[in-house]
Every structure is written in structure tokens, then in C-alpha cells.
Amino acid sequence: MLPKKLQHKLDKRSNDNSLRTLTPQRDLVDFSSNDYLGFARDKGIYDRAHEILQKNNLYCNGSSGSRLLSGNHALFAFAEAELAKFYNAADALIFNSGYDANVGFFSAVPQRGDVILYDELVHASIRDGIQMSLAKAYKFKHNDVQDLEQKLRKLSVAMQVYVVTESVFSMDGDSPNLRKMARICDGEFAHLIVDEAHAAGVLGRGHGLVEDLALSQRVFARLVTFGKAMGCHGAAILCDADLKSFLVNFARSLIYTTALPPHAVATIIAGHEALNGMGGNSTSPVSLLQDNIQFFKSQLPVFNLQSLFITGDSAIQSAIISGNERVKEVSEKLKLEGFSVLPILSPTVPAGDERLRFCLHSYNSQEEIKTVLALLAKFVG
Numbered sequence: 121m122l123p124k125k126l127q128h129k130l131d132k133r134s135n136d137n138s139l140r141t142l143t144p145q146r147d148l149v150d151f152s153s154n155d156y157l158g159f160a161r162d163k164g165i166y167d168r169a170h171e172i173l174q175k176n177n178l179y180c181n182g183s184s185g186s187r188l189l190s191g192n193h194a195l196f197a198f199a200e201a202e203l204a205k206f207y208n209a210a211d212a213l214i215f216n217s218g219y220d221a222n223v224g225f226f227s228a229v230p231q232r233g234d235v236i237l238y239d240e241l242v243h244a245s246i247r248d249g250i251q252m253s254l255a256k257a258y259k260f261k262h263n264d265v266q267d268l269e270q271k272l273r274k275l276s277v278a279m280q281v282y283v284v285t286e287s288v289f290s291m292d293g294d295s296p297n298l299r300k301m302a303r304i305c306d307g308e309f310a311h312l313i314v315d316e317a318h319a320a321g322v323l324g325r326g327h328g329l330v331e332d333l334a335l336s337q338r339v340f341a342r343l344v345t346f347g348k349a350m351g352c353h354g355a356a357i358l359c360d361a362d363l364k365s366f367l368v369n370f371a372r373s374l375i376y377t378t379a380l381p382p383h384a385v386a387t388i389i390a391g392h393e394a395l396n397g398m399g400g401n402s403t404s405p406v407s408l409l410q411d412n413i414q415f416f417k418s419q420l421p422v423f424n425l426q427s428l429f430i431t432g433d434s435a436i437q438s439a440i441i442s443g444n445e446r447v448k449e450v451s452e453k454l455k456l457e458g459f460s461v462l463p464i465l466s467p468t469v470p471a472g473d474e475r476l477r478f479c480l481h482s483y484n485s486q487e488e489i490k491t492v493l494a495l496l497a498k499f500v501g
């Protein structure tokens with residue numbers, strides 16, 4: 121039996137229609153996974169990762185320890201150098217996941233007396249890291265550069281200020297005006313940190329939005345994750361060598377955990393090699409994904425659905441359907457028709473902003489896109 125307080129919390133979730141369960145995956149048309157480029161099941165990447173392991177004589181199943189102890193196998197240094205090159209950063213530091221990277225970064229970097237300004241919709245991993253920090257933290261309105269500027273101006277110039285946003289928001293799929301934010305942060309001596317979890321592999325021919333806008337030298341740090349477009353696992357903080365050294369010394373989620381096994385790092389290398397090899401090729405998964413994003417958006421007016429959707433140019437296209445019960449019902453109906461489009465419930469998003477989140481992929485066909493939107497129009501009409 122659960123302690124009473126815990127049971128009460130679970131009961132509340134049930135009553136609010138927001139109880140989460142772990143359900144087995146079914147073979148449905150995929151509008152829900154983060155495997156934007158189909159890399160998670162790419163045989164070429166799988167084979168290449170094995171080749172990398174064999175060439176490096178890494179016949180092992182695990183890393184055997186923390187990166188600071190026995191776990192820092194040979195592939196890490198190579199992978200980090202390749203990542204730094206690919207994303208045009210001075211250096212890179214691999215963490216076990218994006219969650220670990222954000223928690224490690226925000227709990228370690230901003231110090232007591234510093235200030236963190238964060239977009240009100242940043243990912244839970246950033247919030248959790250901020251909660252562990254001794255710095256003061258204030259949110260600014262979502263993608264509202266003016267609000268950010270006003271808040272920055274109220275701070276003393278003597279303070280260290282960290283500003284954090286995402287280049288593609290995970291629930292809304294929209295993006296901030298990063299150029300403006302970088303200009304404001306430059307002017308106010310604030311350090312800009314950008315989470316590119318949903319932009320890496322998708323925007324800027326795979327290099328992310330920061331690099332696409334030529335802002336790589338103007339951000340303090342970027343996060344790229346490999347469980348989404350890269351189809352594998354892990355993450356990296358892109359930063360300069362000094363910040364990397366600081367994180368190696370103080371980011372507890374890097375220090376006090378077993379490092380990624382060699383095959384995970386080999387897959388990260390193989391995925392980036394594949395991305396690098398694609399260049400501007402119009403039939404590459406990156407181009408096909410971009411075509412599908414544009415096609416999806418072009419179909420919204422055809423089905424009179426544009427007012428439901430949050431505007432964005434990313435692989436995440438979200439339709440607001442208020443109420444946990446209602447959005448779950450629409451998702452269930454789509455499932456019965458063979459489509460996986462997942463509902464995002466409150467409290468993950470604010471009550472009233474519940475939504476159906478369409479994740480688009482290089483491998484979705486135009487026919488699938490038209491069919492799922494026609495069904496959506498029927499179910500919400």
C-alpha cells in the first residue's frame with residue numbers, strides 16, 4: 121500500500137484525467153516519435169557504429185565507470201572533437217542525456233548571487249537544474265524579447281546573468297528571435313544559453329538554429345541532444361574549453377554516474393558522419409523532413425485547421441485542443457484509424473493549453489499527412 125499522501129496524488133491524477141501509464145508501442149503511422157530523420161532504425165548507421173567499435177578494438181558492453189574514473193574510453197575525445205567541428209563550437213562535453221546535461225549545467229554554473237532569466241516554457245530538465253542552483257531565477261514571457269530586455273535592465277550590471285531559451289520549444293514547436301536575444305544579451309553582458317534539443321539535426325541543415333543564424337560565437341553554451349533527430353542517446357554541451365573544464369569539475373550529473381558505453385558513443389559518431397555526408401542533397405532525410413514540414417503547414421488551410429495550430433517551422437506542430445479528456449479522445453480516435461499522434465496533457469502544459477503534438481519525420485508520406493489532417497478536421501469539427 122502506498123503512503124496516503126502519495127495515493128492522494130495518484131488519485132488526483134486519475135480524477136484530472138492525467139494519469140500516466142507505460143504503454144507498449146504499436147505499429148502505427150508515426151507522428152509521435154522524436155526520430156525525425158529515421159536514424160533510430162537506419163541500418164547504415166548501425167553498421168558503421170559497429171565498424172567504429174571494431175576498428176578501435178572496443179569489444180565491451182559497458183564503460184565500467186564515471187568519465188572521471190575508468191569510464192572515459194577512447195571514443196569520447198574523438199566524438200567531442202567531431203561534435204565541436206560539426207556544430208562549429210570551440211569544444212564539446214558529452215553527457216549521458218539531455219536531462220543530465222541541463223541538470224548538471226544549471227546546478228553547477230550559475231552561482232549564489234547570480235541571476236538566471238528563463239523563458240517560461242523551458243523544458244523540465246532546465247527547470248530542475250535551476251531549482252538545484254543557488255542563483256536567483258526569474259522567468260520571462262514565452263519568446264518575448266521585450267519582456268526579457270525589461271527584466272535584464274532591472275538587474276545590476278555587476279551581476280552575472282544567465283539567459284536561457286530553446287531554439288525549438290519541445291511542446292510548442294516554435295522558436296524565439298535568437299538574433300535579437302543575442303543582441304540584447306551582448307548589450308547587457310548576459311550569458312546566453314540555448315537548448316537545441318529539437319533543432320539539432322533538423323534546422324540549419326542539421327547544424328541547429330544557432331549555427332544557421334551565425335550565432336555560434338555569441339552564445340555562452342548550447343545543448344544538443346542525440347535521442348531525437350540523431351536517433352540514439354546522449355547529449356553534449358557545446359562551449360569553450362574553460363567552461364568544459366568547469367563542468368568536468370563541478371557538474372555532478374557528469375561526475376557521479378557511469379559514462380555512456382562505447383557503442384552509444386560510436387552511434388553518436390556514426391549519426392553525425394551520416395548527417396555530414398548529406399550536405400545539401402535534396403533527397404537526404406534532412407531535406408525530406410523540411411519538405412514534409414512545409415507540406416504539413418501548406419495543408420492546414422486546406423482543412424481549415426490553421427487556427428488550431430501554434431505557428432512554427434520545426435518538426436513539432438502542435439494543435440491546441442483544450443481539456444485532457446478531449447485531447448485524449450481525439451488522440452484515441454486517430455489511433456483507431458492507425459495514426460500515432462500523442463496528446464500532451466496538463467500539468468505538462470498549462471490547463472487549457474492541452475494539445476495534440478504532431479512530430480513530423482523524413483519518412484512520413486504526403487498521403488499520410490493529408491489523411492491524418494483530414495481525420496483531425498473530422499474529429500474536431
Ligand SMILES: Cc1ncc(COP(=O)(O)O)c(C=O)c1O
Pocket residue numbers: 217218219220222243245286289290315317318345346347354355
Ligand atoms: C528541450 C529539451 N531539452 C532537453 C531534453 C532532454 O533530453 P534527453 O531526452 O536526451 O534527456 C528534452 C527531451 O525531451 C527536450 O525536449
